[in-house]
Amino acid sequence: MWPAMTQAIACRDLKKYYADVKAVDGLDLFIDNGECFGLLGPNGAGKTTTIEILEGLTVPDSGDVEVLGLTWKGNERELRQRIGISLQETQLSDKLTVHETVHLFRSFYRSGPAPDDLIRDLSLDEKSNARVGKLSGGQKQRLAAACALVGDPDILFLDEPTTGLDPQSRLQLWEVVQRFRTKGGTVLLTTHYMEEAERLCDRVAIVDHGHLIALGTPQELIAKLEARNIIEFSSDPPLPEETLRNLPGCHGCTPHGNAYQLRVDSLAESVPQLLAAVEKTGAKLLTLSTHEATLEDLFVSLTGRELRDV
Amino acid sequence: MSDKVRPAIVELTSARTKEFLRETEAIFWVFGFPLLLALALGFAFREKAPDRIPVGVIAGPTASREAAALKRSPALSPRVLNPDEAHDALRHGKVSLVVDSSHSLIYRYDPTSPDGRTARREADDALQSAAGRRDVMPARDEYVHEQGARYIDFLIPGLLGMNLMGTGMWGMGFTIANARMKKLLKRLIATPMRKSQYVMSQFLSRLMFLVVEVTVLVAFGWLVFGVRVNGSIAVLALLCIIGGYAFSGLGFLTASRARTLEGVSGLMNLIMMPMWLCSGVFFSYERFPDAAKPFIRALPLTMLNDALRAVMNDAAPLTKVMPHLALLAVWGIVTFAIGLKIFRWQ
Numbered sequence: 001m002w003p004a005m006t007q008a009i010a011c012r013d014l015k016k017y018y019a020d021v022k023a024v025d026g027l028d029l030f031i032d033n034g035e036c037f038g039l040l041g042p043n044g045a046g047k048t049t050t051i052e053i054l055e056g057l058t059v060p061d062s063g064d065v066e067v068l069g070l071t072w073k074g075n076e077r078e079l080r081q082r083i084g085i086s087l088q089e090t091q092l093s094d095k096l097t098v099h100e101t102v103h104l105f106r107s108f109y110r111s112g113p114a115p116d117d118l119i120r121d122l123s124l125d126e127k128s129n130a131r132v133g134k135l136s137g138g139q140k141q142r143l144a145a146a147c148a149l150v151g152d153p154d155i156l157f158l159d160e161p162t163t164g165l166d167p168q169s170r171l172q173l174w175e176v177v178q179r180f181r182t183k184g185g186t187v188l189l190t191t192h193y194m195e196e197a198e199r200l201c202d203r204v205a206i207v208d209h210g211h212l213i214a215l216g217t218p219q220e221l222i223a224k225l226e227a228r229n230i231i232e233f234s235s236d237p238p239l240p241e242e243t244l245r246n247l248p249g250c251h252g253c254t255p256h257g258n259a260y261q262l263r264v265d266s267l268a269e270s271v272p273q274l275l276a277a278v279e280k281t282g283a284k285l286l287t288l289s290t291h292e293a294t295l296e297d298l299f300v301s302l303t304g305r306e307l308r309d310v
Numbered sequence: 311m312s313d314k315v316r317p318a319i320v321e322l323t324s325a326r327t328k329e330f331l332r333e334t335e336a337i338f339w340v341f342g343f344p345l346l347l348a349l350a351l352g353f354a355f356r357e358k359a360p361d362r363i364p365v366g367v368i369a370g371p372t373a374s375r376e377a378a379a380l381k382r383s384p385a386l387s388p389r390v391l392n393p394d395e396a397h398d399a400l401r402h403g404k405v406s407l408v409v410d411s412s413h414s415l416i417y418r419y420d421p422t423s424p425d426g427r428t429a430r431r432e433a434d435d436a437l438q439s440a441a442g443r444r445d446v447m448p449a450r451d452e453y454v455h456e457q458g459a460r461y462i463d464f465l466i467p468g469l470l471g472m473n474l475m476g477t478g479m480w481g482m483g484f485t486i487a488n489a490r491m492k493k494l495l496k497r498l499i500a501t502p503m504r505k506s507q508y509v510m511s512q513f514l515s516r517l518m519f520l521v522v523e524v525t526v527l528v529a530f531g532w533l534v535f536g537v538r539v540n541g542s543i544a545v546l547a548l549l550c551i552i553g554g555y556a557f558s559g560l561g562f563l564t565a566s567r568a569r570t571l572e573g574v575s576g577l578m579n580l581i582m583m584p585m586w587l588c589s590g591v592f593f594s595y596e597r598f599p600d601a602a603k604p605f606i607r608a609l610p611l612t613m614l615n616d617a618l619r620a621v622m623n624d625a626a627p628l629t630k631v632m633p634h635l636a637l638l639a640v641w642g643i644v645t646f647a648i649g650l651k652i653f654r655w656q
Contacts, residue, residue, distance in 0.1 A: 080500070080502035087497055092497070093494065096325055105501060106315055
């Protein structure tokens with residue numbers, strides 16, 4: 001409709017303060033058409049407030065929002081037709097069947113896929129006549145996705161679509177998102193699963209306390225760690241932080257509980273060095289593990305905290 | 311199974327209707343409970359032949375003759391007792407009158423008891439005519455059992471009104487508060503659905519059940535207790551619809567902001583309780599002080615009950631219940647308007 005327009009979502013200096021917390025505190029986001037964008041952060045980071053402002057469900061205290069080149073004020077009717085939403089905690093009516101629920105939502109939109117085709121696309125056809133109350137968590141989330149896709153939207157908003165799901169259900173939902181993207185759809189999703197963001201998203205914004213603390217492709221963000229591998233270890237007594245920082249090939253060190261997280265280039269180089277340092281101080285090695293750097297590690301290095309509350 | 315896309319208002323109404331039909335407990339409260347109530351109260355206050363009043367006759371040479379004379383009265387049930395027994399029986403209310411002819415004829419009874427006074431009159435008539443008294447002016451009795459004037463005739467329209475209030479308020483209020491709590495309302499307004507259509511569908515679905523529930527209760531009253539609709543069925547139907555509309559509005563307003571089911575339940579009871587008591591469901595509000603009556607008459611349930619009784623019992627024409635209809639409509643319009651204004655969708 002607007003071939004010249006490349007931005008699906010744009011917001012500038014978004015602010016939303018509640019009595020006890022600054023949920024969103026001056027956020028800028030620009031999401032391109034056809035992009036899959038992830039908002040990442042721990043609980044209470046302001047992800048849901050942000051996505052609900054962009055969805056037109058929450059009014060910001062200040063800042064500008066444009067969705068598909070339109071502001072919410074005055075264009076709500078039009079925008080609602082063109083976006084699909086899956087909220088974090090909606091319980092669809094338990095007493096209705098899958099078929100009835102999808103038909104109900106389809107009736108709100110001027111155009112969209114045939115309900116039965118959509119139900120089949122989301123692998124819910126066997127459950128078509130089952131009551132919503134009888135569905136598993138994964139099936140419920142796929143139904144929520146069906147209700148978001150039923151108006152054939154240009155943008156799909158998903159607020160923590162896979163939280164609490166088993167790995168297989170998560171995979172099925174990822175496929176739904178990827179299929180939507182192959183048709184040119186734009187996706188904005190929130191998650192606190194780094195793996196989800198790495199698998200699905202073209203770009204990721206990491207938010208904490210209502211601020212943007214990092215933005216880029218998952219690869220760019222991981223590259224920011226300046227290290228491809230992570231060593232987590234603890235010893236008794238703990239080694240001085242300085243010793244660790246001075247190890248060759250070490251780009252950084254974050255205390256992590258009573259353990260340390262070291263960001264290193266090469267395990268082959270750093271692990272023997274570390275062991276030698278432990279031996280030299282006469283400490284006893286308690287734990288040692290290594291993995292490739294992920295967004296999770298970036299979050300820890302940026303904030304010193306875990307992404308999920310342990 | 312059709313895959314046709316129907317208009318939103320049809321889908322919403324049909325969804326609401328199915329939800330209700332699949333809620334077994336709700337079905338009982340809407341259809342079963344009022345019938346049970348009507349049945350219990352109807353039998354408790356049913357029409358029956360007046361009981362014979364028990365009367366004691368003190369044992370003596372003429373006692374059996376007197377007892378026989380008393381038995382001829384349709385109102386008395388005499389038995390012969392010795393003086394001590396008679397004394398106790400009267401004191402305990404097992405008899406309402408003691409006839410003692412051991413010396414001269416004495417009637418012993420409590421003058422404040424209606425049964426005692428009736429028994430005294432009946433017994434005296436029976437004994438005097440047995441002794442040869444002739445009535446100087448012949449007369450006969452004509453009994454009145456007018457349909458429309460019995461307690462059950464009063465009760466059925468009252469129950470109908472009460473049911474319209476209960477189902478209207480709960481039907482709207484509970485569903486809406488529940489949908490808000492489960493964030494279903496929020497999900498719905500995240501679609502292009504028109505809010506007015508959502509509210510409308512709730513009322514339309516209500517209306518379908520209203521037709522069923524009114525038919526069931528009216529038919530029940532007619533078949534079981536012979537309570538007839540003396541006025542026009544069309545006027546009765548109109549009253550029920552407008553009454554249902556008024557209470558749907560009240561239910562909608564009650565639920566317009568409540569965040570929990572407990573909150574909405576408390577409010578509902580607070581609003582309905584005065585009407586259960588004052589609006590003449592089980593007894594006439596004429597018993598309340600005059601100063602309270604204008605307020606009582608302004609309550610929607612009072613208006614509805616008065617109008618239902620006028621139509622069902624007194625065959626009132628539409629013109630006669632027009633003021634009631636108008637006021638009920640105002641109740642509905644005002645409550646819906648305020649409710650929509652202050653409604654909390656999330």
